[in-house]
Amino acid sequence: MLRGPKGTDDILPPESRVWRSLLRLWEDWSERFGYDLTLTPLFEFTEVFARGVGESTDVVQKQMYTFSDKKGRSLTLRPEGTASIVRAYIQAGSPGELKVSYSGAMFRYEQPQAGRRRQFYQVGVEYLGADSAASDAEVIELGYRFLTEARVPGLVVQLNSLGDAQCRPAYLETLKAWLAERQDQLCADSQAAMELNPMRVLDCKVCRDVVADAPVPADFLCDACRGHYAQVRSYLRARNVPFTETPRLVRGLDYYTRTAFEYVATSLDAAQNAVGGGGRYDGLAQVLGGPQTPGVGLALGMDRILLARDSEADEVALDAFVVAQPVARERGLALVSDLRVARVRCDATSGDRSFKAQMKVAQRSFAKYVVMVDESNVVNIRLLSGGQDDIQVDFQEVAAWLIAHQ
Numbered sequence: 001m002l003r004g005p006k007g008t009d010d011i012l013p014p015e016s017r018v019w020r021s022l023l024r025l026w027e028d029w030s031e032r033f034g035y036d037l038t039l040t041p042l043f044e045f046t047e048v049f050a051r052g053v054g055e056s057t058d059v060v061q062k063q064m065y066t067f068s069d070k071k072g073r074s075l076t077l078r079p080e081g082t083a084s085i086v087r088a089y090i091q092a093g094s095p096g097e098l099k100v101s102y103s104g105a106m107f108r109y110e111q112p113q114a115g116r117r118r119q120f121y122q123v124g125v126e127y128l129g130a131d132s133a134a135s136d137a138e139v140i141e142l143g144y145r146f147l148t149e150a151r152v153p154g155l156v157v158q159l160n161s162l163g164d165a166q167c168r169p170a171y172l173e174t175l176k177a178w179l180a181e182r183q184d185q186l187c188a189d190s191q192a193a194m195e196l197n198p199m200r201v202l203d204c205k206v207c208r209d210v211v212a213d214a215p216v217p218a219d220f221l222c223d224a225c226r227g228h229y230a231q232v233r234s235y236l237r238a239r240n241v242p243f244t245e246t247p248r249l250v251r252g253l254d255y256y257t258r259t260a261f262e263y264v265a266t267s268l269d270a271a272q273n274a275v276g277g278g279g280r281y282d283g284l285a286q287v288l289g290g291p292q293t294p295g296v297g298l299a300l301g302m303d304r305i306l307l308a309r310d311s312e313a314d315e316v317a318l319d320a321f322v323v324a325q326p327v328a329r330e331r332g333l334a335l336v337s338d339l340r341v342a343r344v345r346c347d348a349t350s351g352d353r354s355f356k357a358q359m360k361v362a363q364r365s366f367a368k369y370v371v372m373v374d375e376s377n378v379v380n381i382r383l384l385s386g387g388q389d390d391i392q393v394d395f396q397e398v399a400a401w402l403i404a405h406q
Protein backbone atom coordinates (compact mmCIF):
# COMPACT_ATOMS: atom_id res chain seq x y z
CA MET A 1 0.00 0.00 0.00
CA LEU A 2 1.25 3.49 -0.84
CA ARG A 3 1.20 5.85 2.13
CA GLY A 4 1.43 9.63 2.40
CA PRO A 5 4.89 10.95 3.36
CA LYS A 6 5.84 11.12 7.06
CA GLY A 7 4.58 14.27 8.76
CA THR A 8 1.72 14.87 6.31
CA ASP A 9 -1.98 14.29 6.91
CA ASP A 10 -5.06 13.45 4.90
CA ILE A 11 -7.98 15.45 6.22
CA LEU A 12 -11.09 13.45 5.40
CA PRO A 13 -14.74 13.77 6.51
CA PRO A 14 -15.99 14.04 9.16
CA GLU A 15 -12.85 15.80 10.51
CA SER A 16 -12.68 17.95 7.37
CA ARG A 17 -16.07 19.46 8.24
CA VAL A 18 -14.56 21.16 11.24
CA TRP A 19 -11.74 22.44 9.00
CA ARG A 20 -14.22 23.86 6.55
CA SER A 21 -16.17 25.67 9.23
CA LEU A 22 -12.98 27.06 10.82
CA LEU A 23 -11.63 28.24 7.47
CA ARG A 24 -14.95 29.98 6.86
CA LEU A 25 -14.74 31.57 10.28
CA TRP A 26 -11.26 32.82 9.43
CA GLU A 27 -12.44 34.26 6.10
CA ASP A 28 -15.24 35.99 7.96
CA TRP A 29 -13.08 37.55 10.69
CA SER A 30 -10.20 38.59 8.41
CA GLU A 31 -12.65 40.19 5.97
CA ARG A 32 -14.43 41.96 8.82
CA PHE A 33 -11.09 43.52 9.83
CA GLY A 34 -10.48 44.71 6.26
CA TYR A 35 -7.88 42.22 5.05
CA ASP A 36 -8.03 41.33 1.33
CA LEU A 37 -7.20 37.85 0.12
CA THR A 38 -3.71 37.36 -1.29
CA LEU A 39 -2.30 34.28 -3.00
CA THR A 40 1.43 33.78 -3.49
CA PRO A 41 3.33 30.75 -4.88
CA LEU A 42 3.91 27.65 -2.77
CA PHE A 43 7.59 27.87 -3.74
CA GLU A 44 10.01 30.78 -4.00
CA PHE A 45 13.65 31.27 -4.82
CA THR A 46 15.48 29.95 -1.76
CA GLU A 47 16.99 33.38 -1.19
CA VAL A 48 13.59 34.83 -0.21
CA PHE A 49 13.51 32.67 2.90
CA ALA A 50 17.26 32.48 3.50
CA ARG A 51 17.41 36.28 3.68
CA GLY A 52 13.89 36.97 4.95
CA VAL A 53 13.51 34.39 7.69
CA GLY A 54 17.23 34.60 8.51
CA GLU A 55 20.27 32.38 7.86
CA SER A 56 20.78 31.65 11.54
CA THR A 57 17.27 30.32 12.22
CA ASP A 58 16.39 26.64 12.62
CA VAL A 59 13.87 27.06 9.83
CA VAL A 60 16.56 28.04 7.31
CA GLN A 61 19.38 25.89 8.66
CA LYS A 62 17.49 22.65 9.19
CA GLN A 63 13.91 22.71 8.03
CA MET A 64 13.60 23.86 4.44
CA TYR A 65 12.43 21.70 1.56
CA THR A 66 14.95 22.98 -0.98
CA PHE A 67 15.42 21.57 -4.47
CA SER A 68 16.90 22.52 -7.84
CA ASP A 69 14.60 22.90 -10.84
CA LYS A 70 15.51 21.68 -14.31
CA LYS A 71 17.58 24.80 -14.93
CA GLY A 72 19.51 24.34 -11.70
CA ARG A 73 17.85 27.20 -9.82
CA SER A 74 17.45 26.73 -6.07
CA LEU A 75 13.80 26.77 -5.02
CA THR A 76 12.20 26.17 -1.62
CA LEU A 77 8.69 25.15 -0.56
CA ARG A 78 7.47 27.98 1.62
CA PRO A 79 8.10 27.35 5.34
CA GLU A 80 5.96 30.40 6.21
CA GLY A 81 4.03 33.18 4.48
CA THR A 82 5.47 36.51 5.56
CA ALA A 83 8.67 36.60 3.47
CA SER A 84 6.69 35.65 0.32
CA ILE A 85 4.11 38.35 0.91
CA VAL A 86 6.73 41.03 1.47
CA ARG A 87 8.55 39.82 -1.69
CA ALA A 88 5.24 40.11 -3.62
CA TYR A 89 4.61 43.59 -2.15
CA ILE A 90 8.02 44.85 -3.27
CA GLN A 91 7.57 43.24 -6.71
CA ALA A 92 4.23 45.08 -7.04
CA GLY A 93 6.05 48.39 -6.52
CA SER A 94 5.54 48.74 -2.74
CA PRO A 95 1.98 50.08 -3.03
CA GLY A 96 1.72 52.01 0.27
CA GLU A 97 -0.55 50.62 2.97
CA LEU A 98 -1.74 47.11 2.22
CA LYS A 99 -3.74 44.70 4.38
CA VAL A 100 -3.73 41.11 3.19
CA SER A 101 -4.87 37.75 4.49
CA TYR A 102 -3.76 34.32 3.37
CA SER A 103 -4.23 30.67 4.16
CA GLY A 104 -2.57 27.52 2.97
CA ALA A 105 -0.03 24.78 3.42
CA MET A 106 3.48 25.51 4.73
CA PHE A 107 6.38 23.05 4.75
CA ARG A 108 9.05 22.49 7.38
CA TYR A 109 11.26 19.44 7.74
CA GLU A 110 10.60 18.81 11.44
CA GLN A 111 10.62 15.76 13.65
CA PRO A 112 6.91 14.95 13.27
CA GLN A 113 4.65 14.58 16.28
CA ALA A 114 1.18 15.74 17.25
CA GLY A 115 0.94 19.43 16.32
CA ARG A 116 4.36 19.42 14.61
CA ARG A 117 3.94 18.41 11.00
CA ARG A 118 6.07 18.60 7.86
CA GLN A 119 3.14 19.96 5.90
CA PHE A 120 0.91 22.12 8.06
CA TYR A 121 -1.73 24.72 7.45
CA GLN A 122 -1.55 28.38 8.43
CA VAL A 123 -4.00 31.26 8.21
CA GLY A 124 -2.55 34.73 8.61
CA VAL A 125 -2.55 38.42 7.86
CA GLU A 126 0.11 40.99 7.04
CA TYR A 127 -0.44 44.72 7.54
CA LEU A 128 2.20 46.47 5.40
CA GLY A 129 3.14 50.13 5.35
CA ALA A 130 1.75 50.82 8.83
CA ASP A 131 4.04 51.73 11.72
CA SER A 132 1.63 52.80 14.44
CA ALA A 133 1.01 50.77 17.59
CA ALA A 134 -2.69 50.70 16.62
CA SER A 135 -1.86 48.35 13.74
CA ASP A 136 -0.06 45.95 16.10
CA ALA A 137 -3.09 45.98 18.40
CA GLU A 138 -5.47 45.40 15.49
CA VAL A 139 -3.55 42.34 14.28
CA ILE A 140 -3.34 40.91 17.81
CA GLU A 141 -7.05 41.52 18.32
CA LEU A 142 -7.98 39.78 15.07
CA GLY A 143 -6.19 36.58 16.12
CA TYR A 144 -7.70 36.77 19.57
CA ARG A 145 -11.27 37.22 18.28
CA PHE A 146 -10.92 34.38 15.80
CA LEU A 147 -9.39 31.95 18.31
CA THR A 148 -12.02 32.84 20.89
CA GLU A 149 -14.89 32.16 18.50
CA ALA A 150 -13.08 28.99 17.36
CA ARG A 151 -13.37 27.91 21.02
CA VAL A 152 -9.69 27.28 21.71
CA PRO A 153 -9.65 26.43 25.44
CA GLY A 154 -7.19 28.05 27.83
CA LEU A 155 -6.19 30.77 25.37
CA VAL A 156 -3.49 33.21 26.53
CA VAL A 157 -2.02 36.08 24.49
CA GLN A 158 1.68 36.46 25.34
CA LEU A 159 3.23 39.81 24.50
CA ASN A 160 6.75 41.18 24.40
CA SER A 161 8.89 43.81 22.72
CA LEU A 162 12.21 42.82 21.14
CA GLY A 163 13.52 46.33 20.46
CA ASP A 164 14.82 47.56 17.12
CA ALA A 165 18.04 48.33 15.24
CA GLN A 166 18.66 51.19 17.71
CA CYS A 167 18.52 49.32 20.97
CA ARG A 168 18.88 45.63 20.16
CA PRO A 169 22.65 45.58 19.48
CA ALA A 170 23.46 46.73 23.01
CA TYR A 171 21.06 44.16 24.42
CA LEU A 172 22.59 41.36 22.35
CA GLU A 173 26.10 42.29 23.47
CA THR A 174 25.03 42.20 27.11
CA LEU A 175 23.21 38.89 26.63
CA LYS A 176 26.17 37.31 24.82
CA ALA A 177 28.54 38.33 27.60
CA TRP A 178 26.10 37.00 30.22
CA LEU A 179 25.76 33.69 28.36
CA ALA A 180 29.52 33.40 27.80
CA GLU A 181 30.04 33.38 31.57
CA ARG A 182 27.69 30.39 31.83
CA GLN A 183 28.66 28.65 28.61
CA ASP A 184 29.56 25.33 30.25
CA GLN A 185 26.08 25.10 31.81
CA LEU A 186 24.31 25.45 28.43
CA CYS A 187 23.17 22.56 26.23
CA ALA A 188 24.96 21.90 22.92
CA ASP A 189 22.21 23.60 20.86
CA SER A 190 22.32 26.72 23.00
CA GLN A 191 26.10 26.86 22.83
CA ALA A 192 25.82 26.75 19.05
CA ALA A 193 23.10 29.45 19.03
CA MET A 194 24.96 31.74 21.45
CA GLU A 195 27.03 33.64 18.91
CA LEU A 196 24.66 33.83 15.93
CA ASN A 197 21.28 33.98 17.59
CA PRO A 198 21.69 34.45 21.35
CA MET A 199 18.01 35.34 21.94
CA ARG A 200 17.06 31.76 20.98
CA VAL A 201 18.78 30.57 24.15
CA LEU A 202 16.06 32.28 26.21
CA ASP A 203 13.59 29.93 24.53
CA CYS A 204 15.53 26.72 25.14
CA LYS A 205 13.52 24.23 27.21
CA VAL A 206 16.67 22.43 28.39
CA CYS A 207 18.44 25.59 29.60
CA ARG A 208 15.40 27.14 31.23
CA ASP A 209 16.85 27.18 34.74
CA VAL A 210 20.26 28.48 33.65
CA VAL A 211 18.75 31.45 31.81
CA ALA A 212 16.04 32.22 34.38
CA ASP A 213 17.86 35.44 35.40
CA ALA A 214 19.27 36.35 31.98
CA PRO A 215 18.83 39.96 30.83
CA VAL A 216 15.66 40.40 28.75
CA PRO A 217 15.02 42.71 25.77
CA ALA A 218 12.41 44.80 27.59
CA ASP A 219 15.08 46.14 29.98
CA PHE A 220 17.10 47.56 27.08
CA LEU A 221 14.42 49.27 24.97
CA CYS A 222 15.19 52.74 23.60
CA ASP A 223 12.65 55.48 24.27
CA ALA A 224 10.91 55.03 20.91
CA CYS A 225 10.51 51.27 21.40
CA ARG A 226 9.42 51.68 25.01
CA GLY A 227 6.79 54.22 23.91
CA HIS A 228 5.56 51.95 21.11
CA TYR A 229 5.26 49.00 23.49
CA ALA A 230 3.31 51.07 26.02
CA GLN A 231 0.92 52.17 23.29
CA VAL A 232 0.36 48.63 22.06
CA ARG A 233 -0.60 47.61 25.60
CA SER A 234 -2.91 50.54 26.05
CA TYR A 235 -4.63 49.94 22.66
CA LEU A 236 -5.10 46.29 23.59
CA ARG A 237 -6.72 47.28 26.88
CA ALA A 238 -9.00 49.69 25.03
CA ARG A 239 -10.00 46.84 22.71
CA ASN A 240 -10.64 44.49 25.63
CA VAL A 241 -8.00 42.03 24.53
CA PRO A 242 -6.41 40.38 27.59
CA PHE A 243 -2.66 39.72 27.38
CA THR A 244 0.23 38.58 29.53
CA GLU A 245 3.52 40.42 29.32
CA THR A 246 6.11 37.71 28.70
CA PRO A 247 9.65 39.18 28.86
CA ARG A 248 11.24 35.90 27.84
CA LEU A 249 9.15 35.48 24.69
CA VAL A 250 11.36 35.39 21.60
CA ARG A 251 10.37 34.12 18.18
CA GLY A 252 11.98 31.52 15.93
CA LEU A 253 12.24 33.84 12.91
CA ASP A 254 14.82 36.62 12.57
CA TYR A 255 12.77 39.45 11.10
CA TYR A 256 11.01 40.72 14.20
CA THR A 257 11.42 44.23 15.58
CA ARG A 258 9.56 45.67 18.56
CA THR A 259 6.27 43.80 19.10
CA ALA A 260 6.30 40.00 19.30
CA PHE A 261 3.38 37.88 20.46
CA GLU A 262 2.11 34.34 20.67
CA TYR A 263 -1.28 32.76 21.24
CA VAL A 264 -0.83 29.87 23.62
CA ALA A 265 -3.40 27.14 24.26
CA THR A 266 -2.56 26.09 27.79
CA SER A 267 -4.58 22.90 27.21
CA LEU A 268 -1.90 21.60 24.81
CA ASP A 269 1.48 19.98 25.52
CA ALA A 270 4.00 22.71 26.32
CA ALA A 271 6.24 21.86 23.33
CA GLN A 272 3.47 22.52 20.81
CA ASN A 273 1.13 24.86 22.63
CA ALA A 274 1.64 27.95 20.46
CA VAL A 275 -1.43 27.99 18.24
CA GLY A 276 -0.17 31.14 16.56
CA GLY A 277 2.27 33.97 16.66
CA GLY A 278 3.48 37.07 14.96
CA GLY A 279 4.89 40.51 15.39
CA ARG A 280 6.32 43.59 13.76
CA TYR A 281 9.05 43.37 11.11
CA ASP A 282 10.07 46.90 10.12
CA GLY A 283 13.37 45.78 8.58
CA LEU A 284 12.18 42.87 6.44
CA ALA A 285 11.38 44.73 3.21
CA GLN A 286 14.89 46.20 3.13
CA VAL A 287 16.47 42.82 3.77
CA LEU A 288 14.59 41.58 0.69
CA GLY A 289 15.91 44.46 -1.41
CA GLY A 290 12.93 46.82 -1.19
CA PRO A 291 12.43 50.26 0.30
CA GLN A 292 12.12 50.54 4.08
CA THR A 293 8.52 49.48 4.85
CA PRO A 294 7.08 48.84 8.29
CA GLY A 295 4.86 45.82 8.72
CA VAL A 296 3.13 43.66 11.29
CA GLY A 297 1.35 40.33 10.97
CA LEU A 298 0.38 37.02 12.43
CA ALA A 299 -0.01 33.39 11.48
CA LEU A 300 -2.14 30.79 13.22
CA GLY A 301 -1.53 27.05 12.97
CA MET A 302 -4.75 25.32 12.00
CA ASP A 303 -3.47 21.84 12.86
CA ARG A 304 -2.78 22.93 16.44
CA ILE A 305 -6.06 24.83 16.73
CA LEU A 306 -7.89 21.64 15.79
CA LEU A 307 -5.89 19.66 18.37
CA ALA A 308 -6.56 22.20 21.10
CA ARG A 309 -10.29 22.30 20.43
CA ASP A 310 -10.69 18.56 20.92
CA SER A 311 -13.72 19.12 18.76
CA GLU A 312 -16.61 16.83 18.25
CA ALA A 313 -16.57 15.87 14.57
CA ASP A 314 -20.33 15.74 14.29
CA GLU A 315 -20.87 19.29 13.14
CA VAL A 316 -23.94 19.50 10.94
CA ALA A 317 -22.79 19.28 7.33
CA LEU A 318 -26.21 19.48 5.63
CA ASP A 319 -29.44 21.27 6.42
CA ALA A 320 -31.53 18.49 4.95
CA PHE A 321 -31.36 15.01 3.51
CA VAL A 322 -34.25 14.23 1.17
CA VAL A 323 -35.65 10.70 1.04
CA ALA A 324 -38.47 9.79 -1.33
CA GLN A 325 -40.86 6.91 -1.77
CA PRO A 326 -39.78 5.11 -4.98
CA VAL A 327 -42.91 6.36 -6.79
CA ALA A 328 -42.00 9.98 -5.91
CA ARG A 329 -38.31 9.70 -6.78
CA GLU A 330 -38.32 12.36 -9.49
CA ARG A 331 -40.23 14.79 -7.28
CA GLY A 332 -37.70 14.17 -4.55
CA LEU A 333 -34.73 14.92 -6.80
CA ALA A 334 -36.47 18.02 -8.19
CA LEU A 335 -36.93 19.21 -4.61
CA VAL A 336 -33.23 18.65 -3.91
CA SER A 337 -32.41 20.80 -6.94
CA ASP A 338 -34.80 23.59 -5.85
CA LEU A 339 -33.45 23.56 -2.30
CA ARG A 340 -29.85 23.86 -3.48
CA VAL A 341 -30.75 26.83 -5.68
CA ALA A 342 -32.45 28.36 -2.62
CA ARG A 343 -29.09 28.04 -0.74
CA VAL A 344 -30.14 25.12 1.43
CA ARG A 345 -27.35 22.57 1.91
CA CYS A 346 -28.97 19.28 0.99
CA ASP A 347 -28.39 15.89 -0.49
CA ALA A 348 -30.10 12.61 -1.43
CA THR A 349 -28.94 9.16 -2.47
CA SER A 350 -28.05 8.92 -6.14
CA GLY A 351 -29.03 5.32 -6.93
CA ASP A 352 -32.52 3.79 -6.84
CA ARG A 353 -32.94 2.51 -3.32
CA SER A 354 -35.81 1.51 -1.09
CA PHE A 355 -37.24 4.12 1.29
CA LYS A 356 -35.71 2.22 4.21
CA ALA A 357 -32.28 2.11 2.60
CA GLN A 358 -32.45 5.86 1.89
CA MET A 359 -33.36 6.49 5.55
CA LYS A 360 -30.27 4.57 6.66
CA VAL A 361 -28.05 6.80 4.53
CA ALA A 362 -29.86 9.89 5.85
CA GLN A 363 -29.14 8.80 9.41
CA ARG A 364 -25.41 8.68 8.74
CA SER A 365 -25.40 11.93 6.78
CA PHE A 366 -24.82 14.54 9.53
CA ALA A 367 -27.85 16.41 8.20
CA LYS A 368 -30.00 18.39 10.58
CA TYR A 369 -33.34 17.32 9.09
CA VAL A 370 -34.60 14.50 6.95
CA VAL A 371 -37.30 15.52 4.48
CA MET A 372 -39.65 12.69 3.48
CA VAL A 373 -41.36 13.00 0.11
CA ASP A 374 -44.23 10.95 -1.28
CA GLU A 375 -46.94 11.70 -3.86
CA SER A 376 -48.92 14.02 -1.59
CA ASN A 377 -48.58 17.79 -1.42
CA VAL A 378 -47.19 17.72 2.09
CA VAL A 379 -43.77 16.51 3.22
CA ASN A 380 -42.78 15.20 6.64
CA ILE A 381 -39.74 16.80 8.20
CA ARG A 382 -37.89 15.08 11.05
CA LEU A 383 -35.11 16.40 13.26
CA LEU A 384 -32.44 13.75 12.84
CA SER A 385 -31.11 14.08 16.37
CA GLY A 386 -34.60 13.04 17.57
CA GLY A 387 -36.75 14.26 20.41
CA GLN A 388 -39.38 16.00 18.28
CA ASP A 389 -42.52 14.93 16.46
CA ASP A 390 -42.42 15.04 12.67
CA ILE A 391 -43.57 18.33 11.20
CA GLN A 392 -45.81 18.57 8.14
CA VAL A 393 -44.87 21.28 5.68
CA ASP A 394 -46.39 22.20 2.30
CA PHE A 395 -44.26 21.02 -0.61
CA GLN A 396 -43.92 24.63 -1.86
CA GLU A 397 -42.86 25.87 1.59
CA VAL A 398 -40.02 23.43 2.31
CA ALA A 399 -37.17 25.75 1.31
CA ALA A 400 -38.51 28.68 3.33
CA TRP A 401 -39.13 26.42 6.34
CA LEU A 402 -35.61 24.93 6.24
CA ILE A 403 -34.01 28.35 5.90
CA ALA A 404 -35.99 29.61 8.89
CA HIS A 405 -34.91 26.55 10.91
CA GLN A 406 -31.20 26.35 9.88
Ligand code: HAM
Pocket residue numbers: 079080081082108110115116117118119120121122124125126252253274275276277278279280281296297298299300301302303304
Ligand atom coordinates in the same frame (compact mmCIF):
# COMPACT_ATOMS: atom_id res chain seq x y z
P1 HAM B 1 5.58 30.78 13.36
O1 HAM B 1 5.54 31.03 14.84
O2 HAM B 1 6.77 30.12 12.80
O3 HAM B 1 5.34 32.19 12.68
O4 HAM B 1 4.31 29.92 12.95
C1 HAM B 1 3.01 30.34 13.32
C2 HAM B 1 2.21 29.16 13.82
O5 HAM B 1 2.20 28.12 12.85
C3 HAM B 1 2.78 28.50 15.06
O6 HAM B 1 2.39 29.18 16.23
C4 HAM B 1 2.16 27.13 14.99
O7 HAM B 1 0.83 27.16 15.49
C5 HAM B 1 2.11 26.87 13.50
N1 HAM B 1 3.22 25.98 13.11
C6 HAM B 1 4.50 26.34 12.87
N2 HAM B 1 5.22 25.24 12.54
C7 HAM B 1 4.38 24.19 12.56
C8 HAM B 1 4.52 22.78 12.31
N3 HAM B 1 5.67 22.24 11.92
N4 HAM B 1 3.42 21.99 12.45
C9 HAM B 1 2.24 22.52 12.82
N5 HAM B 1 2.04 23.84 13.06
C10 HAM B 1 3.10 24.66 12.94
C11 HAM B 1 5.29 32.39 11.33
O8 HAM B 1 5.21 31.50 10.52
C12 HAM B 1 5.25 33.85 10.95
N6 HAM B 1 5.20 33.94 9.49
C13 HAM B 1 4.08 34.58 11.60
C14 HAM B 1 4.04 36.01 11.21
C15 HAM B 1 3.23 36.59 10.28
N7 HAM B 1 4.79 36.97 11.72
C16 HAM B 1 4.49 38.14 11.13
N8 HAM B 1 3.55 37.89 10.24
